[in-house]
Amino acid sequence: MNVDLDKIKSHLVWWASLTLIGGAAASITAWSLYVVAHDRYGVPKPLAIGTAAVFDGAAMACLYLAGQAVRERRSALGPHLATLGFAAISIYLNRLHADLINGGRGAFLLFAMPTVALLVLAGLSWSAHRARMRAQDGDVPATLPKLGFWGWLLATEEAWKRTKDEVEAHVTRTDTARTPAGQAPGKPRKASDALREHFAGMDPIEAIRVAHSAKPHIPPADLAAELGLYGLNVSAVQVALVLRGGTGHATTIHRADTTRDTPVAQHDAPQVGALPPVSKTKAILDAASRLGPDAKAVDIAHQAQLIARVPVDAPYVRTVLSRARKAEQRQARQLEITDVGEGFYP
Incomplete structure (x- = not known):
């Protein structure tokens, strides 16, 4: 319970932070693009307000589509390239705003970096899910060996040699510690x-x-x-x-899973064949007669399934038993009518 509560708190903090950063970044970028569109190029105010949505919104949408492509086991290269393209156009327009007010590099970074920060945070957030999806398919990228700071510092040559050997083994699929790329790991059997x-x-x-x-x-x-x-x-x-x-x-x-027969008897003993198939109705009636009148429909269904070797459910058992009772009642009434009709009349 405490673990679930900690996860919920962590998710709430993350989404609250992302909402705060995203709102601030979108506001600064939207104002910058509005100034460029309206003051420099004379775009009407109602249209200039939507300029930020055209570029930054499209970049965020393409980043989301990249995550969708990974979920559907498709290449995410196209959405990623589109994200970089829209982001580059937005940053270029932010630079025009900085030149318009003669703000220099400081103004350029002030107007452009919020967009970059928002895209980087969103990309890192969604990249974790993409990595998990690829790991399920066996697409595990090569990573640097964990040798520690002193290992890399004091044995740099050996560390790079080990890294090269591991990457070559991963690329040639001879690394036994990893699942081959593109091959889904085996699922546990039922x-x-x-x-x-x-x-x-x-x-x-x-x-x-x-x-x-x-x-x-x-x-x-x-x-x-x-x-x-x-x-x-x-x-x-x-x-x-x-x-x-x-x-x-x-x-x-x-x-059931093979057509090969076990060697038949070497002597002349007669071979026994399988019993003829039993219908569902007959299996239900036989099961009901074995278990008695007080048996439940579920128990009769289980017993009938063992007899007929086909799936039988409780509602069907009730239907069959009801039909059988009605048939017995009709037969009893016909016998009564027959007895009355064949009576002795003086």
Whole structure:
């Protein structure tokens, strides 16, 4: 909590300082350009007031566009050149103002430096974000080695030699301590992807035993469905054979991420195929009958997903159960009508 509060205070101080400096710099520059436009070139007052926005405002906008280009992984050379161009024109007009009042170099620096200071501060502020974005893409620039003041002073030749070696290694992409430029660093894998890869490298029989040790009370059909979520497609019969010790023959296992089959049994034992697919409706009804009338829709959806091996949500479970109840009620009414119609009449 204290860390967040310190960050908020730091940001507030920074933006307050930038607003104060920016307002003062814009006011001085706007007045200087107004004098040049109105007094020297005779531009009408309403138009002369907007002169500062044309040059300094355009320079700030181009500096912002440079940051946008970095965020979108584009070159920021064009916006930076445009910023320098507009700033140079503004500084030239400030010099004309200094010549107009015969103020010399002092007046020129007074009128021009606020614009330079504002652009430098804004550029340094946005450059930190650009550096972070480039670092995420692996674009890490070469830096001077941290040898300290005395290292550079007393071992200047060795320090420059080490700097040259590090820069050459960085340019030729042989620096193992850095990520190659233009190559995004690898993102951490998801847990499900890592487990899929782990199960793909395991022996299928061993994978079935591991899953059974984690959930020893569920039937083979549900265990087969659970293994299917990790890319190991086996049938309920195959799971039952493994759990009952039927491992004397090799079993054909079809994985979701490969088309290669494990070598088939060397003996003439019959091979077991996968169970036929189960519809969502039937899976929901079977799950509801297993869990009982008091089961929640969420639990039924989870059990049905294990049976049908397809996503099932709670609202769909309620819809299916409601339709099933209505169908039972209609069938019951038809039976009552049939019983009445077939009664004995004297």
